[in-house]
Amino acid sequence: MNAPERLLDDVTIGDGLKMDLCRARDTLEGGYDVEAGADLFRETLKREIGADPNTRLTAPLVGKPAFIGFLILGFSSAGLYYLFDSPSEVATTPPLTQLRSEPSTEQATSPNPTVVRTEAPSSAPLPEPASRPAPRSSVPSGTASVKASPTLMDEVEQLKRVRLALKSDAEDALRLAKEGHRTFPGGLLHEEREGLLILSLQKLKRVEEASKRAVIFQSRYPKSALLPQIASSLNRASP
Amino acid sequence: MAADINEHDPSATIDHWDAERLFTAHAGFVASFLHRLGSHKNDIDDLVQDVFLTAHRKGGFTAGTAKPRTWLAAIAVHLLQNRRRGLKRRREDEQFEVLENSASTSQNPEESLELVESLRRVQRALDTLDVDHRAAFLLFELESESCLTIAEYFDVPVGTIYSRLHKARKMFLKAYQESDHQAAVGLSALASVWGLV
Numbered sequence: 001m002n003a004p005e006r007l008l009d010d011v012t013i014g015d016g017l018k019m020d021l022c023r024a025r026d027t028l029e030g031g032y033d034v035e036a037g038a039d040l041f042r043e044t045l046k047r048e049i050g051a052d053p054n055t056r057l058t059a060p061l062v063g064k065p066a067f068i069g070f071l072i073l074g075f076s077s078a079g080l081y082y083l084f085d086s087p088s089e090v091a092t093t094p095p096l097t098q099l100r101s102e103p104s105t106e107q108a109t110s111p112n113p114t115v116v117r118t119e120a121p122s123s124a125p126l127p128e129p130a131s132r133p134a135p136r137s138s139v140p141s142g143t144a145s146v147k148a149s150p151t152l153m154d155e156v157e158q159l160k161r162v163r164l165a166l167k168s169d170a171e172d173a174l175r176l177a178k179e180g181h182r183t184f185p186g187g188l189l190h191e192e193r194e195g196l197l198i199l200s201l202q203k204l205k206r207v208e209e210a211s212k213r214a215v216i217f218q219s220r221y222p223k224s225a226l227l228p229q230i231a232s233s234l235n236r237a238s239p
Numbered sequence: 240m241a242a243d244i245n246e247h248d249p250s251a252t253i254d255h256w257d258a259e260r261l262f263t264a265h266a267g268f269v270a271s272f273l274h275r276l277g278s279h280k281n282d283i284d285d286l287v288q289d290v291f292l293t294a295h296r297k298g299g300f301t302a303g304t305a306k307p308r309t310w311l312a313a314i315a316v317h318l319l320q321n322r323r324r325g326l327k328r329r330r331e332d333e334q335f336e337v338l339e340n341s342a343s344t345s346q347n348p349e350e351s352l353e354l355v356e357s358l359r360r361v362q363r364a365l366d367t368l369d370v371d372h373r374a375a376f377l378l379f380e381l382e383s384e385s386c387l388t389i390a391e392y393f394d395v396p397v398g399t400i401y402s403r404l405h406k407a408r409k410m411f412l413k414a415y416q417e418s419d420h421q422a423a424v425g426l427s428a429l430a431s432v433w434g435l436v
Contacts (some may be wrong), residue, residue, distance in 0.1 A: 002406055003386055003401060004379070004386075004401060004404040004408060005384070006379065006380055007380055007408065008380070017412075017415060019357065020357040020358075020360050020361050020415075021361065021380060023354055023361075024275075024357065024361040024381060025356040025360055025380075025382075027271075027354065027358060028267040028268060028270070029270075029274045029358060029362075030276065032266060032267050032287065033286075034262075034263065034266045034267050037262070037266050037270075037284065037287055037288070038262050038263055039268065040260070040263050040265075040288060041258075041259070041291055041292075043257070043286055044292060045292075045295060087241060136415055182284075185280060185281050185284060186280060186281040197394065210250040213350045215352065216355075
């Protein structure tokens with residue numbers, strides 16, 4: 001079978017489809033909040049690196065070459081230790097942030113810790129399990145591994161804060177509404193929160209953004225009780 | 240910083256990327272890719288985290304023949320296939336959320352509506368493909384990745400990728416043409432209600 005031709009290069013394909021494909025190519029969908037995700041990821045990484053070594057073997061993708069490399073480094077470190085060990089050197093465990101990728105159980109429980117380090121190695125034990133986060137039974141799954149699932153009551157309370165903020169500080173209301181969307185994805189109160197978000201955008205004179213969201217809002221919630229309020233607010237704000 | 244990285248091919252100048260840097264540069268792409276693969280909105284946050292956690296466990300990305308995005312996409316497909324729960328739970332109305340905090344530079348409401356319609360047409364056609372065909376199609380058509388590289392990262396013969404692309408293209412075109420007529424209604428009508436067009 002021959003290599004296919006790309007649709008964008010195919011002269012038999014109409015301009016409409018090409019335009020749609022170009023738009024799809026140039027647009028990142030899903031509205032993912034990279035900053036919030038990055039914060040969460042850093043947090044997850046910290047937990048991942050500081051997790052109990054007994055759970056590290058569950059990482060399915062630690063390759064054998066890496067494992068062998070760690071073993072070699074471990075034994076090399078042991079050799080260096082016996083050659084150059086000095087009583088003045090303090091046996092401390094290096095910061096865990098020095099780890100570039102996690103070792104497996106075998107590495108962590110081997111006679112010599114297989115952590116890559118620049119200082120002279122030590123025979124200090126790994127941190128006590130009690131000082132670490134509770135071991136996990138499986139690979140962490142994003143938010144689920146970091147915080148407990150929010151409840152409906154949490155969502156109600158959060159929405160109250162958005163409402164209160166909207167009366168006095170639209171900027172804060174906007175921030176809280178967006179935070180609510182992130183904290184309660186698919187939450188039962190998304191409709192009201194989104195409505196308040198649009199109203200806060202209108203208060204902040206961000207009319208175009210509010211209009212875009214309003215169109216989407218109406219398509220999703222055509223019977224929403226907030227629609228008249230949004231519409232009248234938009235009409236007032238429109239030039 | 241992320242914007243700069245997204246605008247230029249990072250692999251052209253940087254040889255090694257750790258997971259954190261990859262996240263900053265490509266988390267938006269991974270989320271979008273998962274969305275287009277049919278992952279449920281509620282799963283995307285977790286999947287994005289898992290993709291980059293896996294990238295971290297692999298020691299980050301080292302520049303080679305492929306772009307970081309292709310490598311991350313392969314991880315995403317693998318994780319999504321393991322979950323096997325996104326496709327059935329997709330809701331039609333989620334497609335209207337594409338503009339929320341999107342990377343679109345469009346500011347005009349009219350342009351935004353056209354963008355939504357375009358994306359919806361493409362997504363409807365994509366939804367007729369299974370994950371394997373969709374992934375190959377997205378990487379080939381939208382990310383301009385070569386068949387050889389896709390085959391390498393998905394660990395299949397290049398002939399399989401050819402076959403997937405031929406079939407995906409056929410199904411995509413058929414579905415696209417069917418939904419093309421529907422695109423004239425829907426949001427345009429809504430836009431007129433709001434007096435935006």
